[in-house]
Amino acid sequence: MLKKFALIVAGGSGNRMGASVPKQFLEIEGKPVLMYTFEAFLRFDPNIEFVLVLPETQLEHWKKLCKEHAFATSYKLAFGGENRFQSVKNGLAQIVDDGIVFIHDGVRPLVTKETIEHCFSEAKKSGNALPVVPPAESIRYSDEHGNKSVDRSKYFLVQTPQTFDVQTIKEAYQKAQHENFTDDASVLENAGHKIHLVNGNRENIKITWPQDLIIAKTFLFPQ
Numbered sequence: 333m334l335k336k337f338a339l340i341v342a343g344g345s346g347n348r349m350g351a352s353v354p355k356q357f358l359e360i361e362g363k364p365v366l367m368y369t370f371e372a373f374l375r376f377d378p379n380i381e382f383v384l385v386l387p388e389t390q391l392e393h394w395k396k397l398c399k400e401h402a403f404a405t406s407y408k409l410a411f412g413g414e415n416r417f418q419s420v421k422n423g424l425a426q427i428v429d430d431g432i433v434f435i436h437d438g439v440r441p442l443v444t445k446e447t448i449e450h451c452f453s454e455a456k457k458s459g460n461a462l463p464v465v466p467p468a469e470s471i472r473y474s475d476e477h478g479n480k481s482v483d484r485s486k487y488f489l490v491q492t493p494q495t496f497d498v499q500t501i502k503e504a505y506q507k508a509q510h511e512n513f514t515d516d517a518s519v520l521e522n523a524g525h526k527i528h529l530v531n532g533n534r535e536n537i538k539i540t541w542p543q544d545l546i547i548a549k550t551f552l553f554p555q
Contacts, residue, residue, distance in 0.1 A: 335431030342438030368441035382407035434493035463532030
Protein backbone atom coordinates (compact mmCIF):
# COMPACT_ATOMS: atom_id res chain seq x y z
CA MET A 333 0.00 0.00 0.00
CA LEU A 334 1.25 3.47 -0.91
CA LYS A 335 2.24 5.36 2.24
CA LYS A 336 0.92 8.88 2.79
CA PHE A 337 2.72 11.64 4.67
CA ALA A 338 1.51 15.09 5.69
CA LEU A 339 4.40 17.50 6.20
CA ILE A 340 2.90 20.42 8.12
CA VAL A 341 4.97 23.60 8.00
CA ALA A 342 4.14 25.79 11.00
CA GLY A 343 6.74 28.51 11.25
CA GLY A 344 4.64 31.66 11.17
CA SER A 345 4.60 34.56 13.57
CA GLY A 346 1.73 36.72 14.73
CA ASN A 347 3.12 39.97 13.35
CA ARG A 348 0.55 40.67 10.64
CA MET A 349 -2.16 39.47 13.00
CA GLY A 350 -1.06 42.04 15.54
CA ALA A 351 -0.86 39.11 17.97
CA SER A 352 1.79 38.14 20.49
CA VAL A 353 1.13 34.45 19.78
CA PRO A 354 2.28 32.73 16.56
CA LYS A 355 -0.72 32.50 14.25
CA GLN A 356 -0.73 28.69 14.12
CA PHE A 357 -1.41 28.74 17.88
CA LEU A 358 -4.25 31.26 17.80
CA GLU A 359 -7.49 29.68 18.90
CA ILE A 360 -10.83 29.29 17.14
CA GLU A 361 -13.60 28.23 19.51
CA GLY A 362 -11.01 27.29 22.10
CA LYS A 363 -8.70 25.17 19.91
CA PRO A 364 -5.46 26.17 18.14
CA VAL A 365 -5.55 26.58 14.36
CA LEU A 366 -2.77 24.02 13.91
CA MET A 367 -4.87 21.26 15.47
CA TYR A 368 -7.69 21.88 12.99
CA THR A 369 -5.11 21.48 10.22
CA PHE A 370 -4.08 18.07 11.54
CA GLU A 371 -7.75 17.07 11.70
CA ALA A 372 -8.28 17.97 8.02
CA PHE A 373 -5.75 15.29 6.99
CA LEU A 374 -7.07 12.76 9.47
CA ARG A 375 -10.49 13.07 7.79
CA PHE A 376 -8.79 12.12 4.53
CA ASP A 377 -6.88 9.18 6.02
CA PRO A 378 -6.80 8.29 9.74
CA ASN A 379 -3.53 6.40 9.12
CA ILE A 380 -1.62 9.23 7.46
CA GLU A 381 1.82 9.87 8.97
CA PHE A 382 2.64 13.40 10.07
CA VAL A 383 5.83 15.44 10.12
CA LEU A 384 5.51 18.77 11.93
CA VAL A 385 8.04 21.49 11.16
CA LEU A 386 8.18 24.00 14.00
CA PRO A 387 10.69 26.64 15.14
CA GLU A 388 12.66 25.28 18.05
CA THR A 389 11.72 28.35 20.09
CA GLN A 390 8.03 27.44 19.80
CA LEU A 391 8.33 23.81 20.86
CA GLU A 392 7.64 24.26 24.56
CA HIS A 393 4.55 26.36 23.88
CA TRP A 394 3.26 23.71 21.46
CA LYS A 395 3.85 20.96 24.03
CA LYS A 396 1.90 22.98 26.57
CA LEU A 397 -1.02 23.36 24.13
CA CYS A 398 -0.99 19.64 23.35
CA LYS A 399 -1.28 18.86 27.04
CA GLU A 400 -4.07 21.40 27.59
CA HIS A 401 -6.11 20.08 24.65
CA ALA A 402 -5.29 16.38 25.12
CA PHE A 403 -3.88 16.36 21.57
CA ALA A 404 -2.54 12.85 21.12
CA THR A 405 -1.96 12.63 17.35
CA SER A 406 1.51 11.21 16.75
CA TYR A 407 4.03 12.95 14.50
CA LYS A 408 7.71 13.27 13.76
CA LEU A 409 9.22 16.63 14.60
CA ALA A 410 11.62 18.72 12.53
CA PHE A 411 12.88 22.15 13.48
CA GLY A 412 12.41 25.06 11.10
CA GLY A 413 15.32 26.61 9.24
CA GLU A 414 16.14 30.18 8.29
CA ASN A 415 13.57 30.16 5.48
CA ARG A 416 10.72 28.02 4.15
CA PHE A 417 13.01 26.12 1.79
CA GLN A 418 15.25 24.95 4.62
CA SER A 419 12.27 24.19 6.86
CA VAL A 420 10.68 21.91 4.26
CA LYS A 421 14.04 20.28 3.55
CA ASN A 422 14.42 19.53 7.26
CA GLY A 423 10.93 18.03 7.29
CA LEU A 424 11.56 15.87 4.23
CA ALA A 425 14.65 14.43 5.93
CA GLN A 426 12.33 12.87 8.51
CA ILE A 427 10.59 10.78 5.82
CA VAL A 428 12.56 7.63 5.08
CA ASP A 429 9.97 5.57 3.18
CA ASP A 430 8.62 5.92 -0.34
CA GLY A 431 5.11 7.26 -0.86
CA ILE A 432 3.22 10.47 -1.40
CA VAL A 433 3.88 13.57 0.70
CA PHE A 434 1.46 16.47 1.16
CA ILE A 435 3.39 19.65 2.03
CA HIS A 436 0.91 21.93 3.74
CA ASP A 437 0.82 25.27 5.55
CA GLY A 438 -0.03 24.85 9.21
CA VAL A 439 -2.35 27.85 9.00
CA ARG A 440 -4.60 26.41 6.26
CA PRO A 441 -7.14 24.51 8.38
CA LEU A 442 -9.93 24.79 5.80
CA VAL A 443 -8.53 22.44 3.16
CA THR A 444 -11.26 19.95 2.29
CA LYS A 445 -11.07 16.19 2.06
CA GLU A 446 -11.99 16.54 -1.63
CA THR A 447 -9.01 18.82 -2.34
CA ILE A 448 -6.64 16.41 -0.59
CA GLU A 449 -8.14 13.53 -2.58
CA HIS A 450 -7.67 15.45 -5.85
CA CYS A 451 -4.03 16.06 -4.95
CA PHE A 452 -3.42 12.44 -4.01
CA SER A 453 -5.00 11.02 -7.17
CA GLU A 454 -3.02 13.32 -9.47
CA ALA A 455 0.27 12.85 -7.61
CA LYS A 456 -0.17 9.07 -7.69
CA LYS A 457 -0.72 9.28 -11.46
CA SER A 458 1.68 12.05 -12.47
CA GLY A 459 4.16 12.41 -9.62
CA ASN A 460 2.93 15.76 -8.33
CA ALA A 461 -0.16 17.90 -7.85
CA LEU A 462 -0.62 21.60 -7.18
CA PRO A 463 -4.04 22.80 -5.93
CA VAL A 464 -5.10 26.12 -7.44
CA VAL A 465 -8.14 28.37 -7.75
CA PRO A 466 -8.83 31.04 -10.39
CA PRO A 467 -8.68 34.66 -9.22
CA ALA A 468 -12.04 36.36 -8.72
CA GLU A 469 -10.71 39.88 -9.26
CA SER A 470 -9.28 41.52 -12.33
CA ILE A 471 -5.47 41.50 -12.51
CA ARG A 472 -2.98 44.13 -13.58
CA TYR A 473 0.72 43.65 -14.31
CA SER A 474 3.09 46.35 -13.07
CA ASP A 475 6.79 47.04 -13.67
CA GLU A 476 9.11 50.02 -13.95
CA HIS A 477 7.48 51.01 -17.25
CA GLY A 478 3.94 51.23 -15.89
CA ASN A 479 1.04 48.80 -15.56
CA LYS A 480 -1.43 47.03 -17.82
CA SER A 481 -4.42 44.73 -17.64
CA VAL A 482 -3.82 41.01 -18.16
CA ASP A 483 -6.09 38.07 -18.93
CA ARG A 484 -6.97 36.60 -15.54
CA SER A 485 -8.07 33.31 -17.14
CA LYS A 486 -4.39 32.52 -17.64
CA TYR A 487 -3.54 32.91 -13.94
CA PHE A 488 -4.20 30.88 -10.81
CA LEU A 489 -3.85 31.35 -7.07
CA VAL A 490 -1.66 28.65 -5.58
CA GLN A 491 -2.66 26.76 -2.43
CA THR A 492 -1.39 23.83 -0.42
CA PRO A 493 -1.09 20.87 0.07
CA GLN A 494 1.45 20.74 -2.72
CA THR A 495 1.73 17.02 -3.24
CA PHE A 496 4.62 14.90 -4.50
CA ASP A 497 6.23 11.53 -4.87
CA VAL A 498 8.51 11.50 -1.84
CA GLN A 499 11.77 10.58 -3.53
CA THR A 500 11.23 12.97 -6.43
CA ILE A 501 10.69 16.03 -4.25
CA LYS A 502 13.58 15.07 -1.95
CA GLU A 503 15.88 14.84 -4.96
CA ALA A 504 14.66 18.24 -6.24
CA TYR A 505 15.45 19.84 -2.89
CA GLN A 506 18.92 18.30 -2.91
CA LYS A 507 19.62 19.57 -6.44
CA ALA A 508 18.43 23.15 -5.83
CA GLN A 509 21.20 25.70 -6.31
CA HIS A 510 19.53 28.44 -4.26
CA GLU A 511 16.83 28.80 -1.61
CA ASN A 512 14.80 31.68 -3.07
CA PHE A 513 11.71 29.62 -3.84
CA THR A 514 8.24 30.73 -2.77
CA ASP A 515 6.75 27.24 -2.85
CA ASP A 516 7.61 23.58 -3.25
CA ALA A 517 6.28 23.21 -6.80
CA SER A 518 8.83 25.83 -7.88
CA VAL A 519 11.61 23.66 -6.46
CA LEU A 520 10.38 20.68 -8.46
CA GLU A 521 9.91 22.78 -11.59
CA ASN A 522 13.47 24.06 -11.21
CA ALA A 523 14.63 20.43 -11.35
CA GLY A 524 12.98 20.02 -14.74
CA HIS A 525 9.61 18.51 -13.85
CA LYS A 526 6.22 19.50 -15.26
CA ILE A 527 3.75 20.68 -12.63
CA HIS A 528 0.21 19.27 -12.69
CA LEU A 529 -2.67 21.49 -11.53
CA VAL A 530 -5.79 20.33 -9.70
CA ASN A 531 -8.79 22.15 -8.34
CA GLY A 532 -8.35 23.52 -4.83
CA ASN A 533 -11.14 24.86 -2.64
CA ARG A 534 -11.65 28.60 -2.43
CA GLU A 535 -12.15 28.67 1.34
CA ASN A 536 -8.70 27.08 1.78
CA ILE A 537 -7.20 30.40 2.83
CA LYS A 538 -3.86 30.91 4.56
CA ILE A 539 -4.71 32.57 7.87
CA THR A 540 -2.66 35.75 7.83
CA TRP A 541 -4.83 38.72 8.81
CA PRO A 542 -7.24 39.21 11.73
CA GLN A 543 -10.31 38.91 9.49
CA ASP A 544 -9.09 35.49 8.34
CA LEU A 545 -9.86 34.09 11.79
CA ILE A 546 -13.46 35.24 11.39
CA ILE A 547 -13.68 33.56 7.97
CA ALA A 548 -12.17 30.35 9.33
CA LYS A 549 -14.59 30.25 12.24
CA THR A 550 -17.53 30.71 9.84
CA PHE A 551 -16.52 27.65 7.81
CA LEU A 552 -15.46 25.50 10.75
CA PHE A 553 -18.61 26.27 12.72
CA PRO A 554 -21.39 27.09 10.24
CA GLN A 555 -24.64 28.25 11.78
